[in-house]
Amino acid sequence: MRRRPAALVTAALLTAGLAGCSGGAAPAGRAVPGLSPQPSTPAPRVPAGHAPTESFAVGVRRLDLNRDGDRPLPVTIWYPARGAAGGTPQRSAPAATGRFPVVMFSHGLGGRPEDYQLLLSRWAAAGFVVAAPRFPHTGAGGDGNPLDVLNQPADVSYALTRVLALDTKAGDPLRGRLDAERVAAAGHSAGGVTTIGLFTAGRDERLDAGIVFAGTALGVGTGFAGAAAPQLFVHGEADEVVSYASGRAVYDAVPWPKAMLSLPKGDHGRALLGDGRALRVVADTTVEFLRWTLYGDAAAKRRLPTDAARGNLATLDDHL
DSSP states (O other): OOSOGGGGGGHHHHHHHHTTTTSSOOOOOOOOTTOOOOOOOOOOSSOSOOOOSSOOEEEEEEEEEEETTTEEEEEEEEEEESSOSOSSOEETOOBOSSOEEEEEEEOOTTBOGGGGHHHHHHHHHTTOEEEEEOOTTTBTTSOOOGGGGGGHHHHHHHHHHHHHHGGGSTTOTTTTOEEEEEEEEEEETHHHHHHHHTTTTTOOTTOOEEEEESOOOTTTOSOOOSSOOOEEEEEETTOSSSOHHHHHHHHHHOOSSEEEEEETTOOSSHHHHSOSHHHHHHHHHHHHHHHHHHHOOHHHHHHHHHHHHGGGOOEEEEEO
16 A cells, blocks of 8 residues: 555445445444534635536546556546537537536446446536546456555546646647636545545645545545635435444534535435436535536525425535
8 A cells, every 4th residue: 555554544444334335235334533613714716707507418538547557547527518408428529618617526436437427417517527537446347445545536636637638638629628727526435535535635736626425534534634625515314334424524524615415315325326306406406516616606606505405305504
Protein backbone atom coordinates (compact mmCIF):
# COMPACT_ATOMS: atom_id res chain seq x y z
CA MET A 1 0.00 0.00 0.00
CA ARG A 2 1.14 3.54 -0.74
CA ARG A 3 -0.86 5.07 2.09
CA ARG A 4 0.31 5.74 5.63
CA PRO A 5 0.65 2.61 7.83
CA ALA A 6 -2.14 3.77 10.16
CA ALA A 7 -4.61 3.10 7.37
CA LEU A 8 -4.00 -0.63 7.80
CA VAL A 9 -5.87 -0.50 11.10
CA THR A 10 -9.06 0.09 9.14
CA ALA A 11 -8.83 -3.15 7.13
CA ALA A 12 -11.39 -5.14 9.07
CA LEU A 13 -13.79 -2.22 9.30
CA LEU A 14 -13.55 -1.46 5.60
CA THR A 15 -14.17 -5.09 4.75
CA ALA A 16 -17.30 -5.18 6.93
CA GLY A 17 -18.56 -1.73 6.08
CA LEU A 18 -18.11 -1.74 2.30
CA ALA A 19 -18.73 -5.34 1.24
CA GLY A 20 -21.71 -5.53 -1.06
CA CYS A 21 -21.63 -1.88 -2.17
CA SER A 22 -23.35 -2.76 -5.42
CA GLY A 23 -25.53 -5.63 -4.34
CA GLY A 24 -26.60 -7.80 -1.44
CA ALA A 25 -26.62 -7.24 2.28
CA ALA A 26 -23.54 -7.18 4.46
CA PRO A 27 -22.81 -6.26 8.09
CA ALA A 28 -23.76 -2.69 8.90
CA GLY A 29 -21.09 -0.03 9.17
CA ARG A 30 -20.21 1.51 12.52
CA ALA A 31 -20.72 5.06 13.60
CA VAL A 32 -17.65 7.26 13.66
CA PRO A 33 -17.25 8.45 17.26
CA GLY A 34 -16.36 11.86 18.60
CA LEU A 35 -17.69 14.00 15.76
CA SER A 36 -19.53 17.28 16.25
CA PRO A 37 -20.72 20.08 13.97
CA GLN A 38 -18.11 22.64 13.00
CA PRO A 39 -18.60 26.41 12.70
CA SER A 40 -19.80 27.79 9.39
CA THR A 41 -17.29 29.03 6.83
CA PRO A 42 -17.63 31.44 3.89
CA ALA A 43 -19.99 30.71 1.02
CA PRO A 44 -18.77 28.63 -1.96
CA ARG A 45 -16.47 30.30 -4.46
CA VAL A 46 -18.48 29.79 -7.67
CA PRO A 47 -19.84 33.17 -8.79
CA ALA A 48 -23.55 33.77 -9.30
CA GLY A 49 -24.92 32.63 -12.63
CA HIS A 50 -27.64 30.61 -14.33
CA ALA A 51 -27.73 26.93 -15.25
CA PRO A 52 -29.04 25.88 -18.67
CA THR A 53 -32.82 25.84 -18.80
CA GLU A 54 -33.06 23.31 -21.63
CA SER A 55 -32.44 19.59 -21.42
CA PHE A 56 -29.72 18.12 -23.62
CA ALA A 57 -29.32 14.92 -25.54
CA VAL A 58 -26.55 12.80 -23.98
CA GLY A 59 -23.43 11.39 -25.55
CA VAL A 60 -21.12 8.78 -24.03
CA ARG A 61 -17.49 7.88 -24.71
CA ARG A 62 -14.57 6.10 -23.05
CA LEU A 63 -11.14 7.40 -22.12
CA ASP A 64 -8.49 4.77 -21.32
CA LEU A 65 -6.08 5.92 -18.61
CA ASN A 66 -3.41 4.25 -16.49
CA ARG A 67 -1.91 5.88 -13.39
CA ASP A 68 1.73 4.98 -12.68
CA GLY A 69 1.60 2.21 -15.27
CA ASP A 70 -0.03 -0.31 -12.93
CA ARG A 71 -3.44 1.24 -12.21
CA PRO A 72 -5.63 0.98 -15.31
CA LEU A 73 -8.48 3.48 -15.09
CA PRO A 74 -10.90 3.30 -18.00
CA VAL A 75 -13.16 6.36 -17.69
CA THR A 76 -16.71 6.51 -18.99
CA ILE A 77 -17.77 10.07 -19.87
CA TRP A 78 -21.37 11.21 -20.26
CA TYR A 79 -21.76 14.70 -21.73
CA PRO A 80 -24.35 17.11 -23.18
CA ALA A 81 -24.75 16.34 -26.89
CA ARG A 82 -26.40 17.82 -29.94
CA GLY A 83 -29.81 16.57 -30.95
CA ALA A 84 -33.19 15.99 -29.39
CA ALA A 85 -33.27 15.49 -25.62
CA GLY A 86 -34.45 12.18 -24.25
CA GLY A 87 -33.65 8.66 -25.25
CA THR A 88 -30.58 6.62 -24.41
CA PRO A 89 -27.04 8.05 -24.46
CA GLN A 90 -25.48 7.87 -27.91
CA ARG A 91 -21.90 6.71 -28.24
CA SER A 92 -19.53 9.42 -29.53
CA ALA A 93 -22.37 11.83 -30.32
CA PRO A 94 -21.22 15.38 -31.18
CA ALA A 95 -20.96 17.55 -28.06
CA ALA A 96 -23.46 20.35 -27.53
CA THR A 97 -22.30 23.95 -27.83
CA GLY A 98 -21.20 25.51 -24.54
CA ARG A 99 -18.75 25.10 -21.66
CA PHE A 100 -19.94 22.65 -19.04
CA PRO A 101 -18.90 21.94 -15.42
CA VAL A 102 -17.31 18.57 -14.69
CA VAL A 103 -18.45 15.99 -12.13
CA MET A 104 -16.16 13.07 -11.19
CA PHE A 105 -18.15 9.99 -10.07
CA SER A 106 -16.79 6.99 -8.11
CA HIS A 107 -18.61 3.64 -8.15
CA GLY A 108 -19.15 1.23 -5.25
CA LEU A 109 -17.28 -1.99 -4.44
CA GLY A 110 -17.75 -4.52 -7.22
CA GLY A 111 -19.47 -1.91 -9.39
CA ARG A 112 -19.05 -0.32 -12.79
CA PRO A 113 -19.69 3.24 -13.95
CA GLU A 114 -22.43 2.04 -16.29
CA ASP A 115 -24.38 0.65 -13.31
CA TYR A 116 -25.23 4.27 -12.51
CA GLN A 117 -26.09 5.40 -16.03
CA LEU A 118 -29.71 6.27 -15.21
CA LEU A 119 -28.58 8.86 -12.66
CA LEU A 120 -25.41 10.07 -14.38
CA SER A 121 -27.07 10.55 -17.76
CA ARG A 122 -29.64 12.79 -16.06
CA TRP A 123 -26.81 14.93 -14.76
CA ALA A 124 -25.37 15.13 -18.28
CA ALA A 125 -28.77 16.04 -19.74
CA ALA A 126 -28.93 18.93 -17.25
CA GLY A 127 -25.65 20.39 -18.54
CA PHE A 128 -22.77 18.59 -16.81
CA VAL A 129 -19.90 16.46 -18.10
CA VAL A 130 -19.75 13.38 -15.87
CA ALA A 131 -16.54 11.30 -15.82
CA ALA A 132 -16.53 7.97 -13.97
CA PRO A 133 -13.36 5.86 -13.65
CA ARG A 134 -13.53 2.11 -13.15
CA PHE A 135 -11.11 1.33 -10.35
CA PRO A 136 -8.58 -1.50 -10.82
CA HIS A 137 -9.21 -3.42 -7.60
CA THR A 138 -12.68 -2.43 -6.35
CA GLY A 139 -14.39 -2.42 -9.73
CA ALA A 140 -16.25 -5.39 -11.23
CA GLY A 141 -13.71 -7.99 -12.27
CA GLY A 142 -11.07 -6.74 -9.82
CA ASP A 143 -9.79 -8.60 -6.78
CA GLY A 144 -12.28 -6.81 -4.50
CA ASN A 145 -9.64 -5.56 -2.07
CA PRO A 146 -11.50 -2.89 -0.02
CA LEU A 147 -8.26 -1.38 1.28
CA ASP A 148 -7.52 -0.13 -2.21
CA VAL A 149 -10.27 2.44 -1.63
CA LEU A 150 -7.56 4.41 0.17
CA ASN A 151 -5.68 4.79 -3.13
CA GLN A 152 -8.73 5.91 -5.06
CA PRO A 153 -8.81 9.63 -4.19
CA ALA A 154 -5.46 9.91 -5.99
CA ASP A 155 -6.94 7.94 -8.91
CA VAL A 156 -9.79 10.42 -9.19
CA SER A 157 -7.45 13.42 -9.04
CA TYR A 158 -5.30 11.88 -11.77
CA ALA A 159 -8.35 11.13 -13.92
CA LEU A 160 -9.65 14.67 -13.38
CA THR A 161 -6.37 16.13 -14.66
CA ARG A 162 -6.53 13.99 -17.78
CA VAL A 163 -10.21 14.71 -18.41
CA LEU A 164 -9.72 18.47 -18.07
CA ALA A 165 -6.81 18.26 -20.51
CA LEU A 166 -9.30 17.25 -23.23
CA ASP A 167 -10.52 20.86 -23.23
CA THR A 168 -7.32 21.99 -24.94
CA LYS A 169 -6.46 18.82 -26.89
CA ALA A 170 -6.43 19.43 -30.62
CA GLY A 171 -9.08 17.42 -32.42
CA ASP A 172 -10.78 16.08 -29.30
CA PRO A 173 -14.61 16.15 -29.44
CA LEU A 174 -14.70 17.86 -26.01
CA ARG A 175 -12.19 20.57 -26.94
CA GLY A 176 -13.51 23.90 -25.67
CA ARG A 177 -16.44 22.24 -23.88
CA LEU A 178 -15.08 21.77 -20.32
CA ASP A 179 -15.12 24.40 -17.57
CA ALA A 180 -12.07 23.58 -15.44
CA GLU A 181 -13.07 26.20 -12.86
CA ARG A 182 -16.31 24.41 -11.92
CA VAL A 183 -15.72 20.86 -10.72
CA ALA A 184 -17.43 18.51 -8.26
CA ALA A 185 -16.89 14.96 -7.01
CA ALA A 186 -19.53 12.37 -6.18
CA GLY A 187 -19.56 8.69 -5.27
CA HIS A 188 -21.53 5.78 -3.84
CA SER A 189 -20.50 3.61 -0.87
CA ALA A 190 -16.81 2.76 -1.45
CA GLY A 191 -17.00 5.60 -3.95
CA GLY A 192 -18.48 7.71 -1.18
CA VAL A 193 -15.38 6.97 0.92
CA THR A 194 -13.31 7.99 -2.11
CA THR A 195 -15.26 11.23 -2.42
CA ILE A 196 -14.91 12.09 1.26
CA GLY A 197 -11.18 11.43 0.90
CA LEU A 198 -10.99 14.04 -1.85
CA PHE A 199 -12.06 16.66 0.70
CA THR A 200 -10.05 15.32 3.67
CA ALA A 201 -6.75 13.40 3.55
CA GLY A 202 -6.48 13.64 -0.24
CA ARG A 203 -7.95 17.14 -0.63
CA ASP A 204 -8.12 18.20 -4.26
CA GLU A 205 -8.40 21.99 -4.22
CA ARG A 206 -9.95 22.03 -7.69
CA LEU A 207 -13.20 20.64 -6.27
CA ASP A 208 -16.02 23.08 -5.58
CA ALA A 209 -18.62 20.62 -4.20
CA GLY A 210 -19.25 17.00 -3.26
CA ILE A 211 -22.10 14.50 -3.24
CA VAL A 212 -21.78 11.43 -1.00
CA PHE A 213 -24.19 8.52 -1.48
CA ALA A 214 -24.22 6.01 1.41
CA GLY A 215 -20.68 6.91 2.41
CA THR A 216 -18.51 6.62 5.52
CA ALA A 217 -15.20 8.19 6.55
CA LEU A 218 -13.43 4.96 7.52
CA GLY A 219 -9.82 5.21 6.39
CA VAL A 220 -10.00 8.79 5.09
CA GLY A 221 -11.06 10.67 8.22
CA THR A 222 -13.18 13.76 8.78
CA GLY A 223 -10.47 16.42 8.63
CA PHE A 224 -12.23 18.45 5.93
CA ALA A 225 -9.70 20.91 4.53
CA GLY A 226 -9.23 23.73 2.08
CA ALA A 227 -11.70 26.23 0.64
CA ALA A 228 -15.38 25.86 1.46
CA ALA A 229 -16.96 23.19 -0.76
CA PRO A 230 -20.67 22.52 -0.14
CA GLN A 231 -21.58 18.89 0.47
CA LEU A 232 -24.78 16.94 -0.16
CA PHE A 233 -25.14 13.58 1.61
CA VAL A 234 -27.74 11.06 0.43
CA HIS A 235 -28.41 8.09 2.71
CA GLY A 236 -31.12 5.48 3.24
CA GLU A 237 -32.19 5.12 6.84
CA ALA A 238 -32.60 1.36 6.29
CA ASP A 239 -29.11 0.99 4.77
CA GLU A 240 -27.98 -2.58 5.48
CA VAL A 241 -24.32 -2.05 4.50
CA VAL A 242 -23.18 1.38 5.74
CA SER A 243 -25.33 2.41 8.68
CA TYR A 244 -27.28 5.63 8.50
CA ALA A 245 -25.67 6.70 11.79
CA SER A 246 -22.22 6.32 10.24
CA GLY A 247 -23.11 8.53 7.30
CA ARG A 248 -24.80 11.05 9.56
CA ALA A 249 -21.71 11.29 11.76
CA VAL A 250 -19.56 12.28 8.80
CA TYR A 251 -22.17 14.78 7.63
CA ASP A 252 -22.19 16.35 11.10
CA ALA A 253 -18.42 16.88 10.85
CA VAL A 254 -18.58 18.84 7.58
CA PRO A 255 -17.63 22.48 8.37
CA TRP A 256 -19.06 23.95 5.14
CA PRO A 257 -22.55 24.59 3.71
CA LYS A 258 -24.22 21.19 3.63
CA ALA A 259 -27.46 19.26 3.33
CA MET A 260 -28.48 15.65 3.92
CA LEU A 261 -31.19 13.92 1.91
CA SER A 262 -32.50 11.04 4.03
CA LEU A 263 -34.75 8.31 2.62
CA PRO A 264 -36.65 6.68 5.55
CA LYS A 265 -37.27 3.48 3.54
CA GLY A 266 -34.06 3.67 1.53
CA ASP A 267 -31.52 0.83 1.49
CA HIS A 268 -27.87 0.91 0.43
CA GLY A 269 -28.41 2.18 -3.07
CA ARG A 270 -31.15 0.64 -5.16
CA ALA A 271 -32.62 4.16 -5.49
CA LEU A 272 -29.53 4.99 -7.58
CA LEU A 273 -29.70 1.95 -9.83
CA GLY A 274 -33.39 1.48 -10.70
CA ASP A 275 -35.70 3.91 -12.47
CA GLY A 276 -38.36 4.58 -9.86
CA ARG A 277 -39.87 7.30 -7.70
CA ALA A 278 -36.90 7.37 -5.33
CA LEU A 279 -34.43 7.83 -8.20
CA ARG A 280 -36.45 10.75 -9.50
CA VAL A 281 -36.28 12.47 -6.11
CA VAL A 282 -32.55 11.79 -5.81
CA ALA A 283 -31.86 12.87 -9.40
CA ASP A 284 -33.89 16.09 -9.14
CA THR A 285 -32.34 17.04 -5.79
CA THR A 286 -28.77 16.34 -6.89
CA VAL A 287 -29.25 18.20 -10.18
CA GLU A 288 -30.44 21.31 -8.33
CA PHE A 289 -27.49 21.02 -5.93
CA LEU A 290 -25.06 20.85 -8.86
CA ARG A 291 -26.79 23.74 -10.63
CA TRP A 292 -26.30 25.86 -7.54
CA THR A 293 -22.75 24.83 -6.65
CA LEU A 294 -21.28 24.67 -10.18
CA TYR A 295 -23.34 27.25 -12.09
CA GLY A 296 -23.99 29.56 -9.13
CA ASP A 297 -27.74 29.34 -9.80
CA ALA A 298 -29.50 30.74 -6.71
CA ALA A 299 -32.94 29.73 -8.03
CA ALA A 300 -31.82 26.09 -8.07
CA LYS A 301 -30.82 26.35 -4.42
CA ARG A 302 -34.29 27.69 -3.59
CA ARG A 303 -35.90 24.73 -5.40
CA LEU A 304 -33.95 22.12 -3.45
CA PRO A 305 -36.39 21.69 -0.53
CA THR A 306 -39.36 21.27 -2.87
CA ASP A 307 -37.60 18.65 -5.00
CA ALA A 308 -36.45 16.76 -1.92
CA ALA A 309 -39.97 16.65 -0.46
CA ARG A 310 -41.72 15.45 -3.64
CA GLY A 311 -43.71 12.29 -3.01
CA ASN A 312 -42.90 12.26 0.72
CA LEU A 313 -40.08 9.81 0.05
CA ALA A 314 -37.27 11.79 1.67
CA THR A 315 -36.46 14.56 4.11
CA LEU A 316 -33.85 17.28 3.73
CA ASP A 317 -31.67 18.61 6.54
CA ASP A 318 -30.70 21.88 4.89
CA HIS A 319 -27.74 23.94 6.06
CA LEU A 320 -26.79 25.37 2.67
